[in-house]
Amino acid sequence: xxxxxxxxxxxxxxxxxxxxxxxxxxxxxxxxxxSFKGPTEWYAPNILPMQPIIDNYVNLFIPTNPIGGSxxxxxxxxxxxxxxxxxxxxxxxxxxxxxxxxxxxxxxVSRYRAGGTFTIFFTLxxxxxxxxxxxxxLMVFYSSIRLIDxxxxxxxxxxxxxLTYAIWLMKGFIDEIPPEWEEAALLEGASPWTVLRKVxxxxxxxxxxxxxxxxxxxxxxxxxxxxxxxxxxxxxxxVQISKYVSAVGRMYGTQASLGIMxxxxxxxxxxxxxxxxxxxxxxxxxx
Amino acid sequence: xAKLVVKxxxxxxxxxxxxxxxxxxxxxxxxxxxxxxxxxxxxxTLRMIAGLEVPTSGEILVDGVLVNxxxxxxxxxxxxxxxxxxxxHLSVFENIAYGLKVRKMPDAQIKTKVHETASLVDxxxxxxxxxxxxxxxxxxxxxxxxxxxxxxxLLLLDEPLSNIDAKARERMRAELGKLQKxxxxxxxxxxxxQLEAMTLADRIAVMRNGLIEQIGTTSExxxxxxxxxxxxxxxxxxxxLIDCELVYGQECAVLKSGDFTFDVTELAKRIGEKPRGKxxxxxxRPENISLNVEKTNPEAMEAEVQLVExxxxxxxxxxxxxxxxxxxxxxxxxxxxIGSRVWATFNRDKLHLxxxxxxxxxx
Amino acid sequence: xxxxxxxxxxMGKTESFKKFSTLPLSLVLNFVLIVPFAIxxxxxxxxxxxxxxxxxxxxxxxxxxxxxxxxxxxxxxxxLIRTAIFVAVVLPLEFFLGLGMALLFLGDxxxxxxFTSVILYPMMMPWVVVGLGxxxxxQYFGPVNLLILRPVFGEGAMIDWFTDPVLAFSxxxxxxxxxxxxxxxxxxxxxxxxxxxxxxxxxxxxxASPSRILRTVRLPVIKPLVxxxxxxxxxxxxxxxxxxxxMTGGGPGGNLTEVISLYIYKLAIVYNNTSYACxxxxxxxxxxxxxxxxAIKPLExxxx
Numbered sequence: 001x002x003x004x005x006x007x008x009x010x011x012x013x014x015x016x017x018x019x020x021x022x023x024x025x026x027x028x029x030x031x032x033x034x035s036f037k038g039p040t041e042w043y044a045p046n047i048l049p050m051q052p053i054i055d056n057y058v059n060l061f062i063p064t065n066p067i068g069g070s071x072x073x074x075x076x077x078x079x080x081x082x083x084x085x086x087x088x089x090x091x092x093x094x095x096x097x098x099x100x101x102x103x104x105x106x107x108x109v110s111r112y113r114a115g116g117t118f119t120i121f122f123t124l125x126x127x128x129x130x131x132x133x134x135x136x137x138l139m140v141f142y143s144s145i146r147l148i149d150x151x152x153x154x155x156x157x158x159x160x161x162x163l164t165y166a167i168w169l170m171k172g173f174i175d176e177i178p179p180e181w182e183e184a185a186l187l188e189g190a191s192p193w194t195v196l197r198k199v200x201x202x203x204x205x206x207x208x209x210x211x212x213x214x215x216x217x218x219x220x221x222x223x224x225x226x227x228x229x230x231x232x233x234x235x236x237x238x239v240q241i242s243k244y245v246s247a248v249g250r251m252y253g254t255q256a257s258l259g260i261m262x263x264x265x266x267x268x269x270x271x272x273x274x275x276x277x278x279x280x281x282x283x284x285x286x287x
Numbered sequence: 288x289a290k291l292v293v294k295x296x297x298x299x300x301x302x303x304x305x306x307x308x309x310x311x312x313x314x315x316x317x318x319x320x321x322x323x324x325x326x327x328x329x330x331x332t333l334r335m336i337a338g339l340e341v342p343t344s345g346e347i348l349v350d351g352v353l354v355n356x357x358x359x360x361x362x363x364x365x366x367x368x369x370x371x372x373x374x375x376h377l378s379v380f381e382n383i384a385y386g387l388k389v390r391k392m393p394d395a396q397i398k399t400k401v402h403e404t405a406s407l408v409d410x411x412x413x414x415x416x417x418x419x420x421x422x423x424x425x426x427x428x429x430x431x432x433x434x435x436x437x438x439x440x441l442l443l444l445d446e447p448l449s450n451i452d453a454k455a456r457e458r459m460r461a462e463l464g465k466l467q468k469x470x471x472x473x474x475x476x477x478x479x480x481q482l483e484a485m486t487l488a489d490r491i492a493v494m495r496n497g498l499i500e501q502i503g504t505t506s507e508x509x510x511x512x513x514x515x516x517x518x519x520x521x522x523x524x525x526x527x528l529i530d531c532e533l534v535y536g537q538e539c540a541v542l543k544s545g546d547f548t549f550d551v552t553e554l555a556k557r558i559g560e561k562p563r564g565k566x567x568x569x570x571x572r573p574e575n576i577s578l579n580v581e582k583t584n585p586e587a588m589e590a591e592v593q594l595v596e597x598x599x600x601x602x603x604x605x606x607x608x609x610x611x612x613x614x615x616x617x618x619x620x621x622x623x624x625i626g627s628r629v630w631a632t633f634n635r636d637k638l639h640l641x642x643x644x645x646x647x648x649x650x
Numbered sequence: 651x652x653x654x655x656x657x658x659x660x661m662g663k664t665e666s667f668k669k670f671s672t673l674p675l676s677l678v679l680n681f682v683l684i685v686p687f688a689i690x691x692x693x694x695x696x697x698x699x700x701x702x703x704x705x706x707x708x709x710x711x712x713x714x715x716x717x718x719x720x721x722x723x724x725x726x727x728x729x730l731i732r733t734a735i736f737v738a739v740v741l742p743l744e745f746f747l748g749l750g751m752a753l754l755f756l757g758d759x760x761x762x763x764x765f766t767s768v769i770l771y772p773m774m775m776p777w778v779v780v781g782l783g784x785x786x787x788x789q790y791f792g793p794v795n796l797l798i799l800r801p802v803f804g805e806g807a808m809i810d811w812f813t814d815p816v817l818a819f820s821x822x823x824x825x826x827x828x829x830x831x832x833x834x835x836x837x838x839x840x841x842x843x844x845x846x847x848x849x850x851x852x853x854x855x856x857x858a859s860p861s862r863i864l865r866t867v868r869l870p871v872i873k874p875l876v877x878x879x880x881x882x883x884x885x886x887x888x889x890x891x892x893x894x895x896x897m898t899g900g901g902p903g904g905n906l907t908e909v910i911s912l913y914i915y916k917l918a919i920v921y922n923n924t925s926y927a928c929x930x931x932x933x934x935x936x937x938x939x940x941x942x943x944x945a946i947k948p949l950e951x952x953x954x
């Protein structure tokens with residue numbers, strides 16, 4: 001188009017962009033830097049560690065006291081492998097079930113108007129209410145049926161919490177497929193299940209994958225319910241982080257390394273679905 | 288001096304040459320129509336005049352001033368888009384007033400001007416309606432009103448009637464024609480509909496593949512098509528085109544196509560020597576072929592009716608003359624049906640002859 | 651005949667499919683949400699705690715003393731006020747910063763994709779890690795003090811961020827802004843890019859400058875989108891928990907940065923004051939449902 005951006009304008013734009021990027025990257029840069037620093041440098045302002053060590057990462061898996069040859073102690077004595085695995089299981093299975101149940105429900109709502117307005121209203125409601133408001137009765141309920149500190153309990157919770165997102169997102173993708181194709185298959189005698197398998201799913205694969213990844217990120221980051229449900233067995237990574245932060249002995253380096261480790265999966269997945277974020281996610285929501 | 292002068296305009300999009308070499312002028316109060324099929328470069332040319340595209344080379348002068356480097360904001364040109372681009376969140380009043388507000392005109396003055404313009408385009412009754420609730424023909428009028436409210440030097444219209452269904456189009460075309468006479472601004476009008484062009488324009492520039500094939504008044508274009516493309520494009524139904532050869536006999540010249548012959552001895556001088564031996568195309572508009580049940584004209588050729596298409600008071604006859612099928616348009620002849628024998632006379636004054644290869648007109 | 655038979659068959663299957671498709675959904679929701687919800691309603695009318703010595707379903711109905719208690723609870727009021735302040739500050743800032751960023755990204759320039767990727771990642775970080783990161787940055791011997799304040803303003807300028815409630819709350823708000831401005835940016839940018847080019851061109855030909863076009867054409871066209879985005883983000887902001895827990899745990903002073911989610915959590919888990927927690931939760935739920943119902947009603951036409 002007939003628009004020429006002056007050189008000054010371009011320079012200003014790039015300058016501002018750099019400022020914004022610096023602001024955006026600052027926390028992560030600092031955490032990465034801390035995670036490679038020894039205890040002597042934890043209170044120092046330098047960004048690049050003068051004596052980089054990987055003890056912080058190692059210490060996560062093999063907690064040793066003292067760390068890095070100094071006298072810093074910590075009250076954390078278990079390695080981080082268990083919380084890590086718990087996070088993977090809870091987030092993974094929670095996502096899987098949320099996607100399965102959600103897809104089915106989204107399909108039913110989209111094509112067959114299943115559930116009526118109540119379902120829609122209810123799913124909206126679960127998004128609006130703070131998780132904390134469910135905590136009190138949840139504790140009572142779960143302890144009565146002995147689901148506290150169990151995998152099943154946690155996975156069930158994760159599924160329920162992210163179901164709303166699942167339905168919302170996937171309904172958007174399903175709506176984009178013209179129903180005529182499915183109707184054609186139905187009129188040829190196919191059962192609704194076959195239609196799903198052969199028609200709908202192949203067409204919405206991309207959207208489904210993106211939704212699944214998005215929900216995984218949500219579950220991976222989930223904190224409140226994991227904190228409430230877990231006692232010793234099913235603590236997830238975020239729970240572990242909170243333990244590190246409040247533990248005796250401020251192990252900044254190890255906190256940082258744990259933070260970095262917890263972030264990598266979700267950010268990586270986030271990059272994968274970035275394209276979908278812009279198109280499907282924002283507009284799917286509005287629709 | 289001409290209001291708008293376009294000189295050797297050229298536009299490249301990457302390696303695609305949308306506009307190759309376009310030049311024309313538009314005078315005060317004149318309406319020029321850029322006519323052509325999709326992709327011929329007419330809209331691109333229009334956008335360059337408006338300032339929304341930058342020409343790769345060439346000049347655009349408005350009132351004698353070079354405007355190539357002037358941004359669209361400052362060109363004082365009105366532009367009506369194909370889909371009208373009415374601001375949906377503003378009312379009709381605010382739409383028309385938009386440009387006036389930009390110029391910081393005082394409110395009272397804006398009010399007067401908007402009402403003036405609104406009555407001109409007949410939208411006074413809907414001044415309060417929000418843009419998104421307007422119907423298509425209303426939108427068109429508001430779009431025009433919005434442009435002319437600023438008293439632009441030049442008005443550009445990009446296929447304004449192509450969005451409207453056939454029924455309403457006739458009415459809108461008439462309204463548009465009336466409006467143009469009333470407003471009297473130099474106008475450039477882009478369309479692919481040759482009927483529109485013929486009705487609304489003072490002059491027509493027929494474009495194809497980024498070039499102007501022919502530019503002239505409506506009657507010039509119609510009666511004296513200079514290229515095969517122009518001849519074919521204009522006219523409904525299109526001109527009859529018959530492949531033929533020029534055969535010279537003693538004292539006579541004849542256009543021959545199989546068994547079909549047409550004597551052109553009178554025009555031999557005008558035709559000249561060049562076409563000898565080349566593949567030619569004879570062009571004759573259906574309206575210029577007269578039919579009669581009897582051979583009243585000695586030059587009339589015998590023809591057999593193959594199909595009759597009634598179109599209102601007239602009918603289109605598909606006839607076969609000596610193995611060649613042509614269409615003739617004339618008043619309905621009762622009793623003439625498929626298989627009837629009629630006599631067809633070609634109007635020699637309106638004969639077109641083209642070189643098949645170069646597509647250029649010989650007469 | 652065959653066709654009608656088949657159709658009938660299909661109809662039958664459709665009906666059962668319809669019910670079946672939402673069955674798993676109902677099961678899960680019922681189990682995880684509705685049952686606890688019912689329990690919550692029940693318990694809020696009792697006076698029970700886990701340490702009371704008897705099972706909860708045997709707790710006697712005590713009427714509404716819990717609710718009355720809630721209305722007299724100053725700590726609850728403060729938690730609500732703080733949460734309201736949080737939302738009121740964070741939302742406009744995220745909007746304007748997001749708008750600024752979207753404007754910055756308008757048009758084409760080299761490296762746009764790379765810059766976009768960088769800008770968006772904060773949204774994808776786990777919330778607790780965001781809290782952790784800001785915690786680490788704002789420690790007394792952390793980079794904010796050491797790299798910014800001390801070099802610029804001298805030795806005395808170093809601040810103990812987490813001992814002052816206002817400062818601590820500000821850092822918490824900063825963390826939320828840091829994380830969620832990219833979402834606003836995304837929504838606004840997508841909206842702006844979707845403004846039909848014709849409208850912008852029409853405004854140009856009418857003489858409008860780029861800033862005028864922004865004000866009079868682009869922003870009004872994306873207004874509905876923005877409103878929805880603000881509502882969604884506003885609701886999420888109200889629910890804030892993770893970053894507060896990690897960064898201050900509600901402190902200093904035990905509860906000077908406490909937001910509503912944190913207070914309810916403490917009531918239920920730390921103080922074990924179960925029935926009161928249920929009562930408070932119920933009040934909050936009803937309030938939110940009512941408010942959103944009122945606000946959504948006029949928008950319902952646009953959303954569906």
